[in-house]
Amino acid sequence: MTPPPADVEAFLVATAERRLARFLEFLRIPSISGIPRHAVDCRRAAEHLAGDLAAVGLEHVEIAETGGHPIVYADWLHAAGAPTVLLYGHYDVQPVDPLEEWEAAPFEPQVREGRVLGRGASDDKSNITVAVAAAEALLATRGALPVNLKLVFEGEEESSSVHLDPWLTANAGRLAADVALVADAGFFEGNLPAVTIGLRGICAAEIHVSGPVQDVHSGQHGGAIENPINALATIIAGLKGPDGRIRIPGFYDDVVTLSPADREALAALPFDQEAYRAELGVPALAGETGWTTLERRGARPTFDVNGIWGGFSGEGSKTIIPGRASAKVTCRLVANQDPARVFTLLRDHVLAIAPPGVRVEVVSLGGGRPTLTPTDLPATRAYARALEATFGRRPLYIREGGSVPVAASFETIVGLPVTVMGFMPPNGNFHAPNEWMDLANLEGGIRALVRFFDEFAAAPA
Ligand SMILES: [Zn+2]
Secondary structure: OOOOOHHHHHHHHHOHHHHHHHHHHHHOOOOEOOOHHHHHHHHHHHHHHHHHHHHOOOEEEEEEOOOOOOEEEEEEOOOOOOOEEEEEEEOOEOOOOOHHHOOOOOOOOEEEOOEEEOOOOOOOHHHHHHHHHHHHHHHHHHOOOOOEEEEEEEOOHHHOOOOHHHHHHHHOHHHOOOEEEEEOOEOEOOOEOEEEEEEOEEEEEEEEEEOOOOOEEOOOOEOOEOOHHHHHHHHHHOOEOOOOOEOOOOOOOOOOOOOHHHHHHHHOOOOOHHHHHHHHOOOOOOOOOOOOHHHHHHOOOOOEEEEEEEOOOOOOOOOEEOOEEEEEEEEEEOOOOOHHHHHHHHHHHHHHHOOOOOEEEEEEEEEEOOEEOOOOOHHHHHHHHHHHHHHOOOOEEEEEOOOOHHHHHHHHHHOOOEEEEOOEOOOOOOOOOOOEEEHHHHHHHHHHHHHHHHHHHHOOO
């Protein structure tokens, strides 16, 4: 890691301990947006963040009400003639189940061998901490930022960002900028610096199948009526073929096909397929025929069942035909698939293939659009230079399998080009037990963002 300008570096070194302590305090707040009883904690996290933003010298700090968890806004707009960067992150985190798989309590963060272990340590409190610390270091040492900066931190990213789009729509005027820096990403396998150029979208739904008025005797009625769990299994089996292709008619219509150059770029990434397989503990990798693992994971859409329930699952046997069965399903989408259209196609196909003898309902749980960022965007190029100068190697350009629908919202609602930023370690267990952050990535990230501001101010076009 090469240090940034000496004054900034000296400040960062002198304040490292205090910064880590403040990061741990942030991680102790269980800001789980998806669980209603944690609403108070989400607000505490927003207040914690707003306090930090004001303390480091950002202005117009606001805890904006949204009808859900608040959005924290702040800005610094005194770089006359310089470009404006809007930086987005989220202070909410995923639930922690299964709790027994954690090595330590998820909201009692532990520092061990250069890592911080705890829920939110990487996703996304690390990237927020990077943003606040970079602004702090510049304001403390130079009394100014090289760019105008607008910060938007939301508290519902992990629960579908329901209130963000209306807030962006209502505030589009004051959010004008030259780029939206979406800080919710990380490095590539092997902890290699990377710029995420593709993010998948998502379409989420629940399938409910109902049969008899209640659970009934499988001896008395078995053979005479349809079983909702069997029917649900039939439906699910009809949604994807053994070749890994999704069988929903029209599903692939809007998919942007990879060019030969795109495929070459993905093939050139230093990806160890066997190590990936071993880390996941699966006997073999599997997916859509005709595509490589990285293509399947970043540039092709998916259909997955996320949960399934119904009938009896206690100890021993219980001879029933269950009254109902349900599944939660999601499709990860790629450019230019539209989540609303995909939901309609999914619903229609589920209803078309449902066996007779059951009632089927498909309910939308929301969605988000995919994004694809051009690598020659001035902000993307400035960010790549900042990563290279900081971490000593050219960044890789990757397509992330996950979804950050807000990236598309900044494009479509606010009209900004998007560059995706982030420093999470690729194996940081986000959304899983034992989430962790690499402290070298965190500290390097601060220095890279300082450099990005300087680079982008010098070459905004
Ligand atoms: Zn995130």
